[in-house]
Amino acid sequence: MVNTDTSEQLWYEKVVNASVAIGAIGYGLHIAVFYTAVSGIFKARDRAGALKWFPLLFILFSLGTINIAGSLRFNQVAFIDQRKYEGGPAAFFSAEQSNSGNVAAVATSIAMMVFADAFMIYRIHTLGKRVVITAVAAAVLVASVVMSGFHAVELINENSSSNLKYSIPYVSLATILNILITLVMAPRLLELRRQISISQDPTRAKFTNLEALVVETAFPTGLLSLIFIILYGFQKVGSLLFLPLLVQVMAIMPGLIISRMVRGYAWSNDVVGRLRNPSSSIGRTVNGDFPQDVVTLNDLGNDPKSVSNRLA
Template identity: 25%
Template structure:
């Protein structure tokens, strides 16, 4: 008998059931790979934090954020592995196959832990993007109005989505599960597209000003394509958009993108946190300095010169401590001596 002997094929399942099971299997593999990447980023972040000389507010914010995010990822991947073991090994002959087993036992405490973890994960992850949007736009609060509303909407929709996932055989929730899920991921896509587009627009608009202030070589560390991809979280935006398209088309392979979705979200957020810990991310001081056209090393030198062809009156205005960034205010007297 050959390796593809049809007598070994499972009985009592349709071709679509097999496609759905393959999608779940491939999605689990991708989730494992994504978690591995997330684990490496977390280890690297820990190394950076351990040698960080200055442990101020930013340091503890990073510790709190990563300390909340990573355990949820560990719980999610652990439950995914355990439930896959239950579906494909311990109950391999369950009538209808692994898909039917998941549908009938999704309320098992093991799956409940995983679903709760995956629900809480974006609650923490998306807060970072609102914060980064405000930093890049120099705390223009109106820019965060739309993502704040969509974030709160996501929180509200995620509760019925979670309940419908844990009670798939309840007729009341079964009839609405699809609508809840589509609404949730639509809001998620809108949130991430807005954040990505607005951050990219802002970084692109500041490119020339930053090159004027720091020079093209130094500015390239903050305006490169890679920086824009990381800062804007474009990878997850593309991922969730592809998943929503496949979901809306009823594709049987949508689970290939669904199962790793929390870990791809974690990767995009942890990359940003890592850059912040390494002092390579855009900061409030850098954005303000770019807008004002002045950097600390240039105002600290007694040989400082104007960075732009501004009239003397505008240079004098920098001496007001309400104009310069806080870290530059101590050197403002130099400008008065010019």
């Protein structure tokens, strides 16, 4: 991607430096989302049920922290500590992929991909109940994990770090999976949105607004993945601008979804099940008032135990 032309080298170095700065902005958003989700967990009606999501949030946040720290460290070594490296920072980035900072960044990005995509595949299965689609997505995830393992071995091996033949299949599979997840989730959520929009449930706006569609389809991850894979396919250096940000966004989206879950505004088995039941009391009103025995979608999301008691 980089040739010996000085202007090309300078452009490459500017892009790499800027990409880490953009990734740091993404990490700042990650901090905010992590705080919001954790606060929501401890404020949830069913705190015990909500706490099951805390380990995932903590793991993703920890990985995101190590990831951006590793990227910043790799940049520091290239631009400051090894400023006199023959060929400059561009040559250093190409030849020293086995640097500990870069290895930490790559390893954590792989782990974040596994946890974040596994969570999204779980959501696909929960809301769609289509074994074939779930199996295909899971197979792509397994394939990307295998390729990422080979890629990690290449990074550790200093003799091959400048010729990473597994980086393209790993990156391609990982980004294609993100796009696939969005493409699968979008029509399903649009169908659920259509079903709930005809009800009179007072909380339905929380399930049908733009925020719900964007967050629960993981649209930002899919969009960034699409932009990245197109630029990467055409071997454009500009593709690197999106990589550190994409890694953080992959962790941010599960945090946003969990935040909606604990507040009772995320699609779930309970909500979908009630929509399938024509005799459901969801959203029924009497003379414009909301009766005491009506179970709202908000209740279903917040406190499944109390809801089952009220339905019994």
